[in-house]
Amino acid sequence: MRLWQRRAAVLLAAAAGGVLFARPLLGAEAAAPTTPGVKIDGAYADWRNLWLPPDISQHGHNIDGLIYFLHGFMGVLFVGWGVFFVYCLFRFRQRAGQRADYNLVKAKPSKYAEIAVAIIEAVLLLGFSVPIWASVKNDLPTEAQNPLRVRVLAEQFAWNFHYPGKDGKFGRTAPQFVNTASNPVGLDRSDANAKDDIVSGEMHLPVDRPVICDISSKDVIHSFAVPVLRVKQDAIPGMRIPVWFQATKTGSYEIACAQLCGNNHYSMRAVMVVEPKDRFDHWLEEKSKPPEEFEEE
Amino acid sequence: MSSHDHHTQGHGSGAHHELSFWRHYVFSTDHKVIGVQYGITALCFLFLGFCLMMMMRWQLAYPGQPMPVIGKFFGEAAMPGGIMLPEFYNSLGAMHGTIMVFLGVVPLLVGAFGNYVMPLQIGAPDMAFPKLNMASYWVFAVGGIVMLVSFFVPGGAANSGWTSYAPLSVIATMGQTLWLIGMVFLITSSLLGSVNFIVTIIQLRAKGLSMFRLPFFVWAQLVTAFLLLLAFPPLEAAGVMQLMDRVAGTSFFMPEGLVVSGVPSTVAGGGSPLLWQHLFWFLAHPEVYVLILPALGIVAEIIANNTRKPLWGYRPMVYSAIFLGFMSFIVWAHHMFMTGMGPTISTFFATTTMIISIPSVIILTALVISLYRASIRFTVPMLFALAFLPMFAIGGLTGLPLGLPASDIPLHDTYYVIGHFHYVVAPGTIFGIFAGIYYWYPKVTGRKMNDVLGKIHFWLSFVFINMVFGPMFVQGLAGVSRRLYSQVGYAHGEAVQSWTITSSWGAWLLGLAQIFFIVNFFMSMRAGKKVSDNPWEATTLEWAAPSPPPHGNFTTPPVVYRPPYEYSVPGLAKDYFPQHAAAEA
Numbered sequence: 113m114r115l116w117q118r119r120a121a122v123l124l125a126a127a128a129g130g131v132l133f134a135r136p137l138l139g140a141e142a143a144a145p146t147t148p149g150v151k152i153d154g155a156y157a158d159w160r161n162l163w164l165p166p167d168i169s170q171h172g173h174n175i176d177g178l179i180y181f182l183h184g185f186m187g188v189l190f191v192g193w194g195v196f197f198v199y200c201l202f203r204f205r206q207r208a209g210q211r212a213d214y215n216l217v218k219a220k221p222s223k224y225a226e227i228a229v230a231i232i233e234a235v236l237l238l239g240f241s242v243p244i245w246a247s248v249k250n251d252l253p254t255e256a257q258n259p260l261r262v263r264v265l266a267e268q269f270a271w272n273f274h275y276p277g278k279d280g281k282f283g284r285t286a287p288q289f290v291n292t293a294s295n296p297v298g299l300d301r302s303d304a305n306a307k308d309d310i311v312s313g314e315m316h317l318p319v320d321r322p323v324i325c326d327i328s329s330k331d332v333i334h335s336f337a338v339p340v341l342r343v344k345q346d347a348i349p350g351m352r353i354p355v356w357f358q359a360t361k362t363g364s365y366e367i368a369c370a371q372l373c374g375n376n377h378y379s380m381r382a383v384m385v386v387e388p389k390d391r392f393d394h395w396l397e398e399k400s401k402p403p404e405e406f407e408e409e
Numbered sequence: 410m411s412s413h414d415h416h417t418q419g420h421g422s423g424a425h426h427e428l429s430f431w432r433h434y435v436f437s438t439d440h441k442v443i444g445v446q447y448g449i450t451a452l453c454f455l456f457l458g459f460c461l462m463m464m465m466r467w468q469l470a471y472p473g474q475p476m477p478v479i480g481k482f483f484g485e486a487a488m489p490g491g492i493m494l495p496e497f498y499n500s501l502g503a504m505h506g507t508i509m510v511f512l513g514v515v516p517l518l519v520g521a522f523g524n525y526v527m528p529l530q531i532g533a534p535d536m537a538f539p540k541l542n543m544a545s546y547w548v549f550a551v552g553g554i555v556m557l558v559s560f561f562v563p564g565g566a567a568n569s570g571w572t573s574y575a576p577l578s579v580i581a582t583m584g585q586t587l588w589l590i591g592m593v594f595l596i597t598s599s600l601l602g603s604v605n606f607i608v609t610i611i612q613l614r615a616k617g618l619s620m621f622r623l624p625f626f627v628w629a630q631l632v633t634a635f636l637l638l639l640a641f642p643p644l645e646a647a648g649v650m651q652l653m654d655r656v657a658g659t660s661f662f663m664p665e666g667l668v669v670s671g672v673p674s675t676v677a678g679g680g681s682p683l684l685w686q687h688l689f690w691f692l693a694h695p696e697v698y699v700l701i702l703p704a705l706g707i708v709a710e711i712i713a714n715n716t717r718k719p720l721w722g723y724r725p726m727v728y729s730a731i732f733l734g735f736m737s738f739i740v741w742a743h744h745m746f747m748t749g750m751g752p753t754i755s756t757f758f759a760t761t762t763m764i765i766s767i768p769s770v771i772i773l774t775a776l777v778i779s780l781y782r783a784s785i786r787f788t789v790p791m792l793f794a795l796a797f798l799p800m801f802a803i804g805g806l807t808g809l810p811l812g813l814p815a816s817d818i819p820l821h822d823t824y825y826v827i828g829h830f831h832y833v834v835a836p837g838t839i840f841g842i843f844a845g846i847y848y849w850y851p852k853v854t855g856r857k858m859n860d861v862l863g864k865i866h867f868w869l870s871f872v873f874i875n876m877v878f879g880p881m882f883v884q885g886l887a888g889v890s891r892r893l894y895s896q897v898g899y900a901h902g903e904a905v906q907s908w909t910i911t912s913s914w915g916a917w918l919l920g921l922a923q924i925f926f927i928v929n930f931f932m933s934m935r936a937g938k939k940v941s942d943n944p945w946e947a948t949t950l951e952w953a954a955p956s957p958p959p960h961g962n963f964t965t966p967p968v969v970y971r972p973p974y975e976y977s978v979p980g981l982a983k984d985y986f987p988q989h990a991a992a993e994a
Binding site for chain 1: 494495496499502568569570574576577580664665666667668669670671673678681682683716717718719721722747748749750751752755756759760763766767770771774777778780781782783784785786787795798799802803806807809810813814815816818819820821822823883886887888890891892893894895896898899900901903904905976977978979984
C-alpha cells in the first residue's frame, strides 16, 4: 500500500466509526411521542426497524418472502462481484516494470453469470411476482366469503371511510351534496339506500374477514398506504379502484398517504382499528344513527 | 463561423480573424466555448440544487425547529421565524428534482462534456451546426432563468413535485405555470442539441474513424441524442397541454366531478389524470438513460486509460447501449404499478424492465473485467470512475424489487425509491461527472487539478454520500412515504427517525467536502501544474489537439488508423498507441 492509500483507509474507517458513535449525540435517540390519544401498533422501535414492519395481513408473507429472497439474491451478486472487483484493484495495481496484458481474457464465467441472472429474474417475475400480483388484483373475495365492502374517499388532507350499513347497499353520492363538515362524501340523503350508511374518519375493520376497499379521490391523486398490511393503491379522481386484504391481528394501525397531494400531505393519516367481530358490530351499531343525529356530530 | 470551411481544409487556428469579446466569450459558436458555458452554468445549478436539498434535510432531521443562521433570510412567506412551511418544503422538493435533472446533470453530461469532448474525439473542427449549438445554450439559459424567477412569484416556485402530477399541478399556485414555461424552453434546447449531435457524429468523423473505432463515450452520446430527440417531444406536448389546463380552461388532465376544498370544481372535465403520467414517464424513463449513458461513457474512457489496456467487450458494450436505448421506450409504466394496473399490462412492463437490466449488467461486467490483468493507475479521475462501479451496481440492484410489481407494493413511493435512483444518479452519474472534470480539465485549461485536494475530495465524498443514501433503504423498508414534510408523527416514521438524522448530517458533511473541489477547480486555473497536450498518455483524438485546443481544434486534420483503446500493445516501446499515429513515433 502506498502512503495515500493507507491514509485513505484510516480516514474511511474513522468516518464510518464516527458516524456510528455520533448518532446518539446528534439527537438520534430522542424519539418524540406519536399520534396523540391513540397508541399505534405495528412499528418496531428496536433493531428490527432495519427491516420491514410487522405484517398483519393474510397475503403479506408472500410479498415479504419475495423481498427477502430478492435482497439475498442482490447481496450474493454484489458480494460476488465486489470480491472480484476488490481483488483486481489490489492484484493489478500499477507496478514498476510491469505492463498490462494487451490480450483480452475469454470470460466464460461472466457469460454464465449473466445467463444465470437472466434466468433467476425470469423465475422471480413469472413464478412469484405475477401470481402474487394476480391474486392481489384479480382474485377479489366472492360473495360466499362474505367480504366487507368499504369505500375509501381521499381528499386534501383526510381519509373518508364510507360503509353501506345494514342493508349492504351504498347510497347515491354526487359532488353537489358535498359538505366538508357534515357530508364529506356527498351522500344523497333522499336516497333510501343512504339512510343507514356510515361515514367515518377512522377505519374500523373486523379481524379475519376479507375486506374490499374501493378507492377514489375527490380532488387530487392520493395513495392509500397501509405498511403493516402490505397494501398500497393510488386514489385517483374519476376512478374507483378495488383493493382487497384480510387483517389477521387486532390493534390500531396507521394509514398514510403515499402520493404528494399538497401542503399537508405529511399529515394526511388515519387510524385503522382492526377488532374482533363483536366489537366491530358494536361500532357499526353506534355509528348507524339517524341522519339528524349524525349531522349534529 | 465564417471561417468554418477553411478549418476543415486544414488552415487551423491562424486562419480566422479576431472576434470581438461578445462573439468570443458570450455569443460564441465555438463548441468548446459553448461547452464551457454549459459546464459553468450547470455546475452553478448543481450547487443550487444541492443547497435546496441541504435545507430540506434540516426540516427532515429537526422538524419544526428554526433553521440556524440561514432561516431568517427567507421571510415570512417561506420560513416564518426560521421555521420552514410545508409549502416551501414542497417547492424545494420539486425544484431540487427539476434543477438537478434538467438544469444540472443533463446539461453537464450532454451540454458540457458532449459539446466539448465529442467533436474533439471524432476529429471534427466544430459541431455540424455551430449557430444551432449557440441557440441551444441560450434557450437553455432562458429556461433556467424562468425557473429561478419562479421562486419569487406569489406562492413560490412549483410545489407539485418534479413529476407535476395532475390534478394537483393544475390547481397549484403560479409557480407551476412558470415551471411549465421553463420546461418548454429546456426541452426545446435539448431538441436543438440532439439534432446537432446526431448529424455531427454521423457526418464529421475524421478520415479512418469508422463507427466501430469511435470511443465508447461518443457512442453513449449518440444513443443519448436519439433518446432526447424521440422522448422529449411528447413531454413538450404534454407540458403545453398542462399549461392550457391551467391558463385556458381546458381539461386534458382533469376529470369531471372534482370537489376541491369542499367546492365543486367548474372545469369541464372529461380528461384523465393518468394521461399526464403516461406522457411524463414516456419521457422520464428514457431520461434515466440520458442521465446514465454519458456517465458510463466517461467512466469507460477513464477506465481504459488508467487500466492501460483495451476495454474488455467494446462491441458488446456498444450493442448494449443501443439496446438500452430502444428498450428504454417501453418500460415507462413501471413507475405506475400502483395506479390500478391489472396483471396483463403490469406483466408486460415488468418483463421489459427485467430485460432492460441485462444490457446494464453487460456494460458493468465489461468494465469490471477490464480491470483483470490490467496495470491500474489510481489517478483522481480513476478513483471516481472506480467508485462509480459499485455505486451504480447498488442503484441497479435495488431497482430489482421495485421493478417486480409484487415486491413494489410496500416499497413504491417510499424512501426506498429515493435511495435507489439517487444511487444511480448521485454517487453514480455525479461521480462520473467529477471523474470527467478531473480527466478533461487539462485539455480545457492546459493545467492539471491538484492531486492531493482531489483525493481528499474523493474520499470524503465517497464516505458521506453513502451516509446520505444508505439510510434511505432502511426508511423505505420501514414504509416511510417519500415527499413528507416530516415523518415524525407516524409510528413507523419515528422508529427510523434516527436514520433521517444520520442522512441529514451526511448531506451537510458532503456539502463541506465539496469545498475541496471548488477551491481546487478555481485555484488550478492559475496555479495548477502546466502539463503537456496528452498528460494521461491517452489514445483518443482529443489528446492530439493542443491544450487548450484553438478555434478549429486541430492544427492538421487527424487521420485515424486504429481502434480507440490501443494500450500496452506488445512490441511497442510506449504503452499507448494513439488512434492518429501512423506508426510509433
